[in-house]
Amino acid sequence: MTRYTPSEIEARWQAVWEKDEIFKAVRSADKPKYYVLEMFPYPSGRIHMGHVRNYTLGDVIARYKLAKGFNVLHPMGWDSFGLAAENAAMQKGIHPGTWTYQNIEDMKSQMKPLGFSLDWSREIATCHPDYYQHQQAMFIDMIDAGLIYRKNAVVNWDPVDMTVLANEQVEQGRGWRSGALVERRELTQWFFKISDYSDELLAGLDTLENWPAKVRLMQENWIGKSQGLQFAFSTTNAPEGHDRIEVYTTRPDTLLGASFVGISPDHPIAKLLERDNPEVAAFTAECRKGGTTEEAIETAEKLGFDTGIRVRHPFDTAKELPVYIANFILMDYGTGAIFGCPAHDQRDFEFATKYDLPIISTYLPSEDAAEELTEAYVPAKTEKVFYNRGFAGEKWQTGLEGIDAAVEFCEAQGVGQGVTKYRLRDWGLSRQRYWGCPIPVVHCDDCGVVPEKKENLPVKLPEDVTFDIPGNPLDRHTEWRTTPCPSCGKSALRETDTMDTFVDSSWYYARFTAPHADTPTVMDDADYWMNVDQYIGGVEHAILHLLYARFFARAMNITGHLPESAVEPFDALFTQGMVTHAIYKTEQGQDGRPVFHYPEEVDLKGDKAFLKEGGSEVEIIPSAKMSKSKNNVVDPLNIISAFGADTARWFVLSDSPPERDVEWTASGAEAAYKHLNRVWNICDRIAEMSDDVAGEGNEALLKQMHKTINDVTLAIESFGFNAAIAKLYGFTATLHKSKASKAAQREAVMTLAQLMSPMTPHLAEDIWANQGGEGLIATAPWPVVDEAMLKDDTVTMPIQVNGKRRGEIDVPADMPKDEIEKLALAQEAVIRILDGGTPKKVIVVPGRIVNVVV
RNA sequence: GCGGGCGUGAUGGAAUGGUAGACAUUGCAGACUUAAAAUCUGUUGGGCGUAUGCCCGUGGGGGUUCGAGUCCCCCCGCCCGCACCA
Numbered sequence: 001m002t003r004y005t006p007s008e009i010e011a012r013w014q015a016v017w018e019k020d021e022i023f024k025a026v027r028s029a030d031k032p033k034y035y036v037l038e039m040f041p042y043p044s045g046r047i048h049m050g051h052v053r054n055y056t057l058g059d060v061i062a063r064y065k066l067a068k069g070f071n072v073l074h075p076m077g078w079d080s081f082g083l084a085a086e087n088a089a090m091q092k093g094i095h096p097g098t099w100t101y102q103n104i105e106d107m108k109s110q111m112k113p114l115g116f117s118l119d120w121s122r123e124i125a126t127c128h129p130d131y132y133q134h135q136q137a138m139f140i141d142m143i144d145a146g147l148i149y150r151k152n153a154v155v156n157w158d159p160v161d162m163t164v165l166a167n168e169q170v171e172q173g174r175g176w177r178s179g180a181l182v183e184r185r186e187l188t189q190w191f192f193k194i195s196d197y198s199d200e201l202l203a204g205l206d207t208l209e210n211w212p213a214k215v216r217l218m219q220e221n222w223i224g225k226s227q228g229l230q231f232a233f234s235t236t237n238a239p240e241g242h243d244r245i246e247v248y249t250t251r252p253d254t255l256l257g258a259s260f261v262g263i264s265p266d267h268p269i270a271k272l273l274e275r276d277n278p279e280v281a282a283f284t285a286e287c288r289k290g291g292t293t294e295e296a297i298e299t300a301e302k303l304g305f306d307t308g309i310r311v312r313h314p315f316d317t318a319k320e321l322p323v324y325i326a327n328f329i330l331m332d333y334g335t336g337a338i339f340g341c342p343a344h345d346q347r348d349f350e351f352a353t354k355y356d357l358p359i360i361s362t363y364l365p366s367e368d369a370a371e372e373l374t375e376a377y378v379p380a381k382t383e384k385v386f387y388n389r390g391f392a393g394e395k396w397q398t399g400l401e402g403i404d405a406a407v408e409f410c411e412a413q414g415v416g417q418g419v420t421k422y423r424l425r426d427w428g429l430s431r432q433r434y435w436g437c438p439i440p441v442v443h444c445d446d447c448g449v450v451p452e453k454k455e456n457l458p459v460k461l462p463e464d465v466t467f468d469i470p471g472n473p474l475d476r477h478t479e480w481r482t483t484p485c486p487s488c489g490k491s492a493l494r495e496t497d498t499m500d501t502f503v504d505s506s507w508y509y510a511r512f513t514a515p516h517a518d519t520p521t522v523m524d525d526a527d528y529w530m531n532v533d534q535y536i537g538g539v540e541h542a543i544l545h546l547l548y549a550r551f552f553a554r555a556m557n558i559t560g561h562l563p564e565s566a567v568e569p570f571d572a573l574f575t576q577g578m579v580t581h582a583i584y585k586t587e588q589g590q591d592g593r594p595v596f597h598y599p600e601e602v603d604l605k606g607d608k609a610f611l612k613e614g615g616s617e618v619e620i621i622p623s624a625k626m627s628k629s630k631n632n633v634v635d636p637l638n639i640i641s642a643f644g645a646d647t648a649r650w651f652v653l654s655d656s657p658p659e660r661d662v663e664w665t666a667s668g669a670e671a672a673y674k675h676l677n678r679v680w681n682i683c684d685r686i687a688e689m690s691d692d693v694a695g696e697g698n699e700a701l702l703k704q705m706h707k708t709i710n711d712v713t714l715a716i717e718s719f720g721f722n723a724a725i726a727k728l729y730g731f732t733a734t735l736h737k738s739k740a741s742k743a744a745q746r747e748a749v750m751t752l753a754q755l756m757s758p759m760t761p762h763l764a765e766d767i768w769a770n771q772g773g774e775g776l777i778a779t780a781p782w783p784v785v786d787e788a789m790l791k792d793d794t795v796t797m798p799i800q801v802n803g804k805r806r807g808e809i810d811v812p813a814d815m816p817k818d819e820i821e822k823l824a825l826a827q828e829a830v831i832r833i834l835d836g837g838t839p840k841k842v843i844v845v846p847g848r849i850v851n852v853v854v
Numbered sequence: 855g856c857g858g859g860c861g862u863g864a865u866g867g868a869a870u871g872g873u874a875g876a877c878a879u880u881g882c883a884g885a886c887u888u889a890a891a892a893u894c895u896g897u898u899g900g901g902c903g904u905a906u907g908c909c910c911g912u913g914g915g916g917g918u919u920c921g922a923g924u925c926c927c928c929c930c931g932c933c934c935g936c937a938c939c940a
Contacts, residue, residue, distance in 0.1 A: 214858060218935060221857065226939075249940060262940090302938080328938040338940045346855080347938055423939060542935080622865085655866050655878070663866065667879055675878090681893090723868070726877035798873040803921040805873050829907095843920050849872045853920045
């Protein structure tokens with residue numbers, strides 16, 4: 001008997017793989033390529049179970065595809081710019097670069113023992129000038145191509161992180177990292193023209209058949225295409241230059257129900273008024289402050305200020321409507337002005353009720369109906385418009401159907417034109433931070449904003465910076481800032497803003513195809529390796545990263561850095577669930593607050609948990625996200641040292657489908673370990689068997705083996721790794737009990753090892769070697785199903801009567817239907833139920849089922 | 855509010871419209887052991903029955919079908935995303 005010792009096996013095989021460079025990706029014309037990519041990590045310094053799961057999923061695919069004969073690219077890198085490094089610098093006095101590179105080394109050394117089939121020769125780090133200099137070069141190309149521009153804009157300002165945030169980075173009015181309430185500031189910033197590509201990015205979603213529908217939908221909603229009518233009200237007493245107010249509406253069918261016009265507090269007219277009128281100024285100031293406070297979002301009280309300006313209704317110029325500044329109108333959607341139709345819009349209804357404005361219906365047939373509404377009546381967009389009241393009289397009595405008809409009608413009347421609007425806004429990329437890719441432009445007193453010359457790249461971050469004062473250290477670094485103007489040569493100043501780190505991750509997949517090239521990409525390599533055939537990561541990136549990356553691929557295509565074929569860079573996307581763990585909680589804190597216990601402090605007995613110390617019962621909160629504050633984090637390193645990497649890999653794949661959360665349980669991890677031991681012991685047993693024994697059930701074992709090959713292959717192809725593992729458990733049990741000959745068992749166990757090899761590569765490799773397999777299992781071709789072995793001579797068919805199972809018969813697989821029917825009707829249970837009668841109908845599905853209908 | 859998803863044993867979860875609960879955990883019983891651990895064997899949806907067996911059962915209600923966890927309609931519950939988007 002030998003012992004399964006993962007620590008010894010795993011280190012040994014990793015060394016062999018590394019020495020033989022079997023995971024090194026080299027372009028080759030002989031084999032089809034397969035590019036599998038997991039979302040690269042931020043180098044926090046420690047891997048967690050989420051990483052283990054993510055990279056194990058990718059590794060199963062990569063190893064499987066390698067065995068299937070593909071030329072596999074499976075790279076790894078580091079998303080290594082970002083705020084955490086600066087925070088560490090502030091807290092610990094370490095330079096962000098030192099901290100980051102140390103973390104990369106640490107994490108790499110933690111990942112290596114997991115035995116992933118990664119091509120480490122392609123490793124990249126976005127914080128390294130070798131990477132970001134190319135980003136700077138592309139930035140300059142994109143300015144030239146008109147894809148990037150500078151504008152003065154109201155931006156989201158995070159007062160804690162002291163930087164600007166993109167709209168996508170604001171959640172519930174708070175910064176996505178700091179959680180601080182976001183303020184609005186007006187700053188001059190760089191923007192990507194992503195909104196110009198709204199329609200393309202939307203249309204592109206339709207081609208992404210192998211993306212989760214959920215992600216496509218989220219992006220679709222984010223892009224937020226809407227069709228409507230844009231038209232102008234003419235004003236009667238507005239300030240100079242504002243004799244028209246443009247509004248946008250998706251409901252032109254309710255236009256006759258307009259009873260007021262609302263403008264945003266940031267609307268040019270509001271801005272003009274607040275200059276001379278302190279009351280207006282006070283109101284708009286209140287709106288701006290309130291616009292993002294939590295209270296305002298929750299209570300959502302409609303506030304308005306009557307400007308005294310009046311406008312004429314376009315269809316009834318005698319009718320005048322008041323113009324209000326209203327707090328619920330956003331300047332950056334539509335035109336920043338609306339017409340209010342209280343009868344058919346809930347917000348307008350609340351507003352009208354509060355300010356006592358008329359409620360006029362264009363849908364309800366009765367004159368008084370609208371006045372009696374307790375809430376807005378929102379008609380379906382295809383509902384017939386009555387237009388039977390309001391100021392236009394009988395003119396449109398017969399009505400229109402649908403929004404399109406209403407738009408057409410308005411256009412015909414010379415009132416506005418149909419337009420398409422998008423919710424998606426341009427991507428502000430400037431960040432007032434040190435630890436990011438410097439924006440390679442220079443501000444010259446004479447020439448204005450000038451891109452740096454490409455031959456002067458990279459614009460490297462200076463090393464000698466301090467973080468003892470808040471703000472961006474680049475601003476204070478006069479020596480670094482001062483540089484000759486690329487255009488006139490006079491002394492000028494560098495831009496001190498750096499790029500949003502989402503820029504870094506928007507093209508790393510392309511860089512992996514030629515990671516050491518002296519241009520951002522190499523067309524031949526990009527052409528060969530792109531697209532990513534399978535991308536795997538968390539659903540939390542469904543909008544931000546994945547939308548930016550899709551845009552960036554288009555921008556790279558336009559600037560000649562990616563082929564046209566790569567504008568949708570990820571052919572297939574898989575979003576995996578989290579690794580969760582129970583929380584163990586007691587209420588025994590001195591201050592009455594709950595205390596969270598580490599799993600090691602707790603004894604599990606059945607479905608109850610007790611403290612090891614003292615034995616008092618502990619409340620179990622199942623399946624919660626691993627969180628340091630809840631003391632329910634399981635460190636992969638502990639698992640690896642206790643059970644080995646193969647056990648950790650096997651477990652994260654085994655219990656739940658990959659797209660769902662998986663709960664880490666100690667018992668589950670132990671079960672995985674036990675199973676690997678069992679497989680090991682089977683091999684041991686086979687090795688000790690005599691060659692002379694003929695054995696029994698040889699054929700049955702091999703049949704089962706081929707069924708398993710078939711089932712596991714199909715399961716892996718469809719991301720059903722948990723199902724694949726279930727089949728492998730089943731086959732292991734069969735093999736365990738088998739009395740077949742040594743040759744048959746040896747064949748079975750070697751196939752088992754092959755089928756397990758994507759999940760537990762080290763153990764598989766060892767079995768392969770011990771059983772005399774040729775070469776490495778990692779590069780051995782995937783087992784092929786012998787179709788003939790899948791067919792059984794006899795099949796067991798359940799017999800149903802009226803859909804209820806009453807028995808079963810074993811019949812030859814090729815038995816004709818009518819004979820099966822005869823046998824079924826001869827069944828004791830069937831005879832009993834028929835009780836001498838004849839069945840109405842007998843349905844025979846060969847190989848499946850018989851149903852007797854009485 | 856809008857959009858999407860999901861409800862299956864004590865638990866995680868399996869089931870191209872065809873034997874519901876694969877596989878795993880937990881529990882129970884047994885073997886081995888002075889004992890425990892490990893390992894091995896059996897068992898584990900509920901109910902009735904000595905038993906061949908019968909009844910019930912995939913959140914609830916209806917429908918389509920020879921046959922529904924699966925398809926359709928209504929309702930309930932949970933989860934996720936977005937949200938003064940005009």
